[in-house]
Amino acid sequence: MGMSVAIIGAGAGGFYTAAALIKELPDCRVDVLDKLPTPYGLIRGGIAPDHQSSKKIAKVFERTAMADNVRFLGNVEVGRDVTLEELRNTYDAVVLATGAPADRTLGIPGQDKQGVFGSAAFVGWYNCLPEERFLNPDLSTETAVVIGAGNVALDVARLLAKTGDEVRVTDMSHYAQDAIDDAPIKDVLIYARRGPLQAAFTHKEIKEFGELENAVTLVDPDVLPAEDEELVAKGRGSQQKNVDLMRGYSSNKGDEKPVRVHINFYAKPVEVLGDDAVTGLRMEKTVVEEDGSCVGTGEFFEVPCSLVVACIGTHGQPMEGVPYNESWQQFENEDGVIEPGLYAAGWAKRGASGTVATNHPDGVAVAGHIAELTPDAGKAGPDGLDAMVAERNLRPVSFEEWKKIDDAEVAAAEHGAPRRKFTTVEEMVAFLDA
Numbered sequence: 001m002g003m004s005v006a007i008i009g010a011g012a013g014g015f016y017t018a019a020a021l022i023k024e025l026p027d028c029r030v031d032v033l034d035k036l037p038t039p040y041g042l043i044r045g046g047i048a049p050d051h052q053s054s055k056k057i058a059k060v061f062e063r064t065a066m067a068d069n070v071r072f073l074g075n076v077e078v079g080r081d082v083t084l085e086e087l088r089n090t091y092d093a094v095v096l097a098t099g100a101p102a103d104r105t106l107g108i109p110g111q112d113k114q115g116v117f118g119s120a121a122f123v124g125w126y127n128c129l130p131e132e133r134f135l136n137p138d139l140s141t142e143t144a145v146v147i148g149a150g151n152v153a154l155d156v157a158r159l160l161a162k163t164g165d166e167v168r169v170t171d172m173s174h175y176a177q178d179a180i181d182d183a184p185i186k187d188v189l190i191y192a193r194r195g196p197l198q199a200a201f202t203h204k205e206i207k208e209f210g211e212l213e214n215a216v217t218l219v220d221p222d223v224l225p226a227e228d229e230e231l232v233a234k235g236r237g238s239q240q241k242n243v244d245l246m247r248g249y250s251s252n253k254g255d256e257k258p259v260r261v262h263i264n265f266y267a268k269p270v271e272v273l274g275d276d277a278v279t280g281l282r283m284e285k286t287v288v289e290e291d292g293s294c295v296g297t298g299e300f301f302e303v304p305c306s307l308v309v310a311c312i313g314t315h316g317q318p319m320e321g322v323p324y325n326e327s328w329q330q331f332e333n334e335d336g337v338i339e340p341g342l343y344a345a346g347w348a349k350r351g352a353s354g355t356v357a358t359n360h361p362d363g364v365a366v367a368g369h370i371a372e373l374t375p376d377a378g379k380a381g382p383d384g385l386d387a388m389v390a391e392r393n394l395r396p397v398s399f400e401e402w403k404k405i406d407d408a409e410v411a412a413a414e415h416g417a418p419r420r421k422f423t424t425v426e427e428m429v430a431f432l433d434a
């Protein structure tokens with residue numbers, strides 16, 4: 001009898017593992033469980049709604065999900081509906097591909113004030129993640145601050161700077177489209193702790209800031225390094241290309257369009273100001289030392305604002321019975337092996353870094369480790385899960401049912417958008433049961 005494997009999480013980490021497993025062990029049976037009725041994790045709920053081409057990889061995962069020996073069981077949450085221990089007693093191997101969904105906090109006084117959001121929550125809100133449906137950030141502000149120096153910070157800043165018409169052609173949630181359309185935002189301020197050469201922005205993302213319909217992008221020319229052959233020689237070609245683009249932005253005046261995006265470097269927030277709600281940020285200027293460390297200069301300034309989105313990374317969440325590394329905030333593992341029979345893939349294995357494709361090798365490695373196990377005839381596998389589902393009256397969503405949700409979302413699209421997403425689990429289940 002073939003190996004039975006449960007993968008917890010139907011994101012890139014989960015699907016790359018499933019694909020590698022059915023290639024490595026053609027007679028295995030793989031169940032991919034997700035707490036949401038929808039597959040694809042951050043491909044649906046993280047990648048920016050105006051970056052549809054980056055979501056096309058889902059088509060490849062669809063082929064895996066439709067393989068004869070793979071099942072998708074959405075709307076089944078491990079920890080709520082079934083326990084990890086039960087899955088381990090049922091399958092030969094269990095793979096944790098649960099991502100890194102928790103926001104890192106700013107770690108400064110006032111960080112919990114109203115109007116301060118982490119990127120996972122804010123991005124989930126505009127991308128229709130059911131958990132964030134009711135986040136309701138107040139966008140009735142003229143100044144929004146985005147903290148961070150990576151592509152997620154750029155996603156958030158770009159979408160806040162877009163017009164209603166620009167976001168209506170995306171699959172952003174309709175409530176976020178309305179909020180952005182109504183928002184009186186005039187200035188979006190991005191703050192990065194380090195300098196332009198340390199920023200993790202990719203060229204494609206930074207280039208989009210020159211193409212916004214209603215917003216002009218500004219960079220202080222004094223913070224940009226000189227055109228430096230030495231930098232190129234050190235292999236920093238891509239950062240140098242970003243600096244070249246930003247040099248172009250640094251000659252903008254700011255009055256060319258109604259909205260301004262300011263990309264600021266060498267400053268970090270040290271306090272969130274205000275009573276219950278944020279009214280501003282106290283910032284400290286920074287320098288990057290020779291050894292690469294970033295330190296405060298003791299020079300402070302204040303930025304009035306009533307919306308702050310901290311795009312400073314996310315981390316995994318512990319799961320009962322799994323060794324967890326508190327400092328790395330991810331499951332303890334060696335090349336994806338937590339212990340024989342229990343594995344981690346994707347962001348649950350490596351932490352929140354890299355692109356969708358970066359998760360591919362994790363899946364291949366985990367499939368290789370699982371191939372070394374001997375199937376246990378005593379494990380019930382998928383039949384065992386079906387028994388638990390029936391006993392507990394669970395309502396799993398199959399892949400065929402997801403395709404019905406998918407079709408309905410596409411059919412409901414307006415204004416040239418690719419889809420209009422369902423916004424809650426209840427809506428999706430009610431639609432399927434109707």
Ligand SMILES: Cc1cc2nc3c(=O)[nH]c(=O)nc-3n(C[C@H](O)[C@H](O)[C@H](O)COP(=O)(O)OP(=O)(O)OC[C@H]3O[C@@H](n4cnc5c(N)ncnc54)[C@H](O)[C@@H]3O)c2cc1C
Nearest residue numbers: 009011012013034035041042046078098099346347355356
């Ligand atoms: C805002 C943002 C934008 C990004 N943009 C891009 C981009 O443009 N291009 C690109 O290549 N990469 C992008 N990435 C990176 C990419 O999304 C990740 O590399 C990838 O999605 C990680 O996959 P994963 O499977 O590890 O995690 P996830 O995609 O988070 O999947 C984890 C899955 O596990 C499920 N789950 C969690 N806990 C449980 C549980 N207890 N029971 C059942 N299911 C559970 C979740 O519902 C989720 O579906 C972006 C990331 C973010 C955050």
